[in-house]
Amino acid sequence: MEHFANVKELNQSSARDKAARAVFTASAFFSVVAVAGIVFFIMLESLPAFSEIGVLNFIFGTTWAPTKDFLPVSERFGILPMIVGSLVVTAGATLVGGTMGVFTAVFLAYFCPKRLKAVFNQVINLLAGIPSIVYGYFGLVVLVPLLAEVSPTNSGQGALAGSLILGIMILPTVASIVRNSIESVPEAYFEGALALGCSREQAVFKAVLPAAKSGTVTGVIMGIGRAVGETMAVMMVAGNTPQFIEGPFTSIRTLTVNIVMDMNYAEGLHLQALIATGFVLLVLVLLLNALIAAINRRKKPLDKKTALKHRDGGGQSGAAPVFKNTGTLCRGLKYAAVVVACIVALCLVFLIGFVFVKGVGHISFDLLFGESGNDKMTLRPAFVSTGMLIALALVVALPIGVATAVYLAEYSKRGSRAVKTVRLFVDTLASIPSIVFGLFGALVFGGLMGMDYSLLAGGLTLALIILPTIIRATEESILAVPDSLREAGLALGAGKARTIFKVVLPAAMSGIVTSIILSIGRIVGESAALIYTAGAVPYTPSGYLDQGSSFAVMMWMFAGEGMYVDSAYATACILMIFVALLNLLVTLCERKFRKKQGIAK
Known part of the structure; x- marks a missing residue:
């Protein structure tokens, strides 16, 4: 009976490994699909202009x-x-x-x-x-x-x-x-x-x-x-x-x-x-x-x-x-x-x-949290909108990004054609201008999917923008995990998937946290991709189908109005403080990661 139980456990472990591999592989090729989709939809919408002009x-x-x-x-x-x-x-x-x-x-x-x-x-x-x-x-x-x-x-x-x-x-x-x-x-x-x-x-x-x-x-x-x-x-x-x-x-x-x-x-x-x-x-x-x-x-x-x-x-x-x-x-x-x-x-x-x-x-309490509207703009909508955008973008991009990094670091052969293809498309996704992401988001999420100007469309667009950052930072962190930890997990009878989830990813957690912090910084500073997806309004959103303005978009509105010069300066100051704090957090995470790595070695 014990023998049959062991065989059953091995079969279950093998099934889990196959399922995990399939998920990681599918996630890895999401970048390929994303780049192809961006090129295809923008080219498709450009054809009438090319044809007529x-x-x-x-x-x-x-x-x-x-x-x-x-x-x-x-x-x-x-x-x-x-x-x-x-x-x-x-x-x-x-x-x-x-x-x-x-x-x-x-x-x-x-x-x-x-x-x-x-x-x-x-x-x-x-x-x-x-x-x-x-x-x-x-x-x-x-x-x-x-x-x-x-x-x-x-x-x-x-x-x-x-x-x-x-x-x-x-x-x-x-x-x-x-x-x-x-x-x-x-x-x-x-x-x-x-x-x-x-x-x-x-x-x-x-x-x-x-x-x-x-x-x-x-x-x-x-x-x-x-x-x-x-x-x-x-x-x-x-x-x-x-x-x-x-x-x-x-x-x-x-x-x-x-x-x-x-x-x-x-x-x-x-x-x-x-x-x-x-x-x-x-x-x-x-x-x-x-x-x-x-x-x-x-x-x-x-x-x-x-x-x-x-x-x-x-x-x-x-x-x-x-x-x-x-x-x-x-x-x-x-x-x-x-x-x-x-x-x-x-x-x-x-x-x-x-x-x-x-x-x-x-910087005042009224500027930060006062009621905002057409008559008087404050940063209250920016706090709510930015928080909602960060949450949605990370919920979508983090699982895909981490899974892609796991595939590149753990499941693929180094230097294989598949790895080169995925890396090429990840790098391409990272280099696409944010205004092009904004066009794609407006065409696909706002137009084709009927989301119009909304935080939902903006958040999904931001997920595409931050995906390469998560993939790169997480992959580097996983590759830095000593092989001895993997070997120890496998030697104790854990399958590959279990070893990854229980040993490798916890050891690489500092790098994953770093990728999250870097992504938050990118989201907070983004404006061009959001103006025509999430909108640019001075109102506080009540849900993801409403329009909303991030901090960077609010600063653009302050600067553009001409009557809110002091508010523009204050918003710039807040953004600078936020960037400095994020850099401090990244430094602390990297230091903690290096310390863990030294102990592991």
């Missing part, structure tokens, strides 16, 4: 005048000025943020004093977490007036302002990726260069940085992707006129801003043209992702032969070492890295200080 007329047309009915259709909907505007602002942002990001990464990896390293890491994390609406408002009230002093048109808005704000915004992305790439270069590269008589600066800039070239290029391209998809910050500083650029102070409009500016009143062919604009933007982002994937495929393991190639004149016999006469240049690059890092820190201090000084005095 003409693809070439639409892409290469030079006039955007949807309301001028006396013009032929083929001459009213041209987005070439917006394409050029997007490319110009992105190029300027890359020049500023890409360069500063690389120098900041080098400083953090090799030249930052140990006691300051944690502080500078927090600086980068804070810059990355600040909502784009705060950057935009800061640019509007500080940067634009400063630029107006030197502008020949007495207006500081334009391509230069947009490039500078976007440059600061993409800097943390570039710095984080490049730093990780630099730190992944084997220490032997650095030590070998020193052994050949190089200075520390020469070893860094002539041996380590060239070896991290692929990661550096990837970081810059990721920054470009962030810049191309930005909406709210650019809208507040670029001027928003659909025309070709003639100088740094020319008022321009980008693809993302074009969608937000017209979406509120567009209908018929005008609306379809805006959706087609989103499709062009989506294709541009997909091409950037394909470029990143191609770069990653070309990466080769770093070996001695490669090291010699970086260390001497291309690996040729008798070639003179490249370090010989570059001491002054490398020292100059080191000082540049230090100066750039100090500028980054000062930018953050000034940004936080300015917002805090301007906003903290206007």
Whole structure:
């Protein structure tokens, strides 16, 4: 009887394992379905515009005048000025943020004093977490007036302002990726260069940085992707006129801003043209992702032969070492890295200080919790709406994200085609601009499913946005769990599924909590995707079918009205405090996780 009981228990365990594997696999391919669905629906809704206007007329047309009915259709909907505007602002942002990001990464990896390293890491994390609406408002009230002093048109808005704000915004992305790439270069590269008589600066800039070239290029391209998809910050500083650029102070409009500016009143062919604009933007982002994937495929393991190639004149016999006469240049690059890092820190201090000084005095009980309506707007709706959006988005995205991470870390073969496919689509989902998510949410959740403007539509859209964050953070946490814990669970007779739920996931809980905190930060700072899914109203919602405004959307409303400047400052201050607290929680979770990991080892 005992034998039959054991067999029955084994069969039940095997059935549970198969069921769990099926659930994890289905969850993993949800990202594939999501990306395919976004591309399909936006393309489908774009076809009428492409058909009536003409693809070439639409892409290469030079006039955007949807309301001028006396013009032929083929001459009213041209987005070439917006394409050029997007490319110009992105190029300027890359020049500023890409360069500063690389120098900041080098400083953090090799030249930052140990006691300051944690502080500078927090600086980068804070810059990355600040909502784009705060950057935009800061640019509007500080940067634009400063630029107006030197502008020949007495207006500081334009391509230069947009490039500078976007440059600061993409800097943390570039710095984080490049730093990780630099730190992944084997220490032997650095030590070998020193052994050949190089200075520390020469070893860094002539041996380590060239070896991290692929990661550096990837970081810059990721920054470009962030810049191309930005909406709210650019809208507040670029001027928003659909025309070709003639100088740094020319008022321009980008693809993302074009969608937000017209979406509120567009209908018929005008609306379809805006959706087609989103499709062009989506294709541009997909091409950037394909470029990143191609770069990653070309990466080769770093070996001695490669090291010699970086260390001497291309690996040729008798070639003179490249370090010989570059001491002054490398020292100059080191000082540049230090100066750039100090500028980054000062930018953050000034940004936080300015917002805090301007906003903290206007935070009151009435602003936070007073009745809100058309006559007087307060943040009461934001507390309720944001809480409801967070709850719904996490309820939907957390199980799918954790299950996907489990599949990638526990059930799939490392490097298999399935893993590569899932990772590619997760990365693609992470890089899709929020305004494109907003279009998809409005079309599918709001239109096709009949949710209209509602917190339900906004929450489901946010679930798609935060899904990649949960997958990445959870997978890294699961992969860091020692194999000895898995082996111990299996040795005690637990099946694979039971081991995952009882051993692996509890051990990775700090990483899961970190992913939740990061997701909350993304939700709190999101605005572009919510304006046309959840709505932008000053009323407190009573349920998920009502419209609602998050903190970022409320700040956009305060800034747009012009009569609530003090409230806008106060909201920005609250958002900054919230971001700082979230970063503190993430740091504590990571520290606890590392401590657990050390004990396990």
